[in-house]
Amino acid sequence: TYVVTDNCIACKYTDCVEVCPVDCFYEGENTLVIHPDECIDCGVCEPECPADAIRPDTEPDMEDWVEFNRKYSEIWPVIISKKEPLPGHEEKDGEPNKLEKYFS
Numbered sequence: 001t002y003v004v005t006d007n008c009i010a011c012k013y014t015d016c017v018e019v020c021p022v023d024c025f026y027e028g029e030n031t032l033v034i035h036p037d038e039c040i041d042c043g044v045c046e047p048e049c050p051a052d053a054i055r056p057d058t059e060p061d062m063e064d065w066v067e068f069n070r071k072y073s074e075i076w077p078v079i080i081s082k083k084e085p086l087p088g089h090e091e092k093d094g095e096p097n098k099l100e101k102y103f104s
């Protein structure tokens with residue numbers, strides 16, 4: 001599966017949702033997640049993210065992000081259309097530890 005990781009938080013560009021063939025992105029207030037069981041591993045969303053926040057779970061240390069994506073994809077509503085990124089996304093793009101700073 002692919003998963004959404006830290007740098008989506010507080011940016012939420014949403015370019016990713018337009019290309020997913022199975023509509024498996026889910027939207028929270030300040031980040032998106034991918035449903036790991038619905039993702040078909042096509043990889044087309046990865047290069048679409050301006051924040052480089054979408055990663056394959058084959059990369060090291062992805063277990064916590066897979067669990068994060070799984071947990072919230074079962075709670076949040078699906079998103080299939082692009083919308084405006086969050087205010088302040090330019091400044092926050094690339095900041096470290098956004099989960100701790102901005103997610104509650």
Ligand code: SF4
Pocket residue numbers: 002019020021022023024025034038039040041042043044045046
């Ligand atoms: Fe959707 Fe493909 Fe991205 Fe999975 S890898 S979330 S199926 S676009």
Ligand code: F3S
Pocket residue numbers: 004007008009011012013014015016017031032048049050051052053054
């Ligand atoms: Fe987030 Fe990137 Fe999509 S910032 S909303 S994963 S395009």
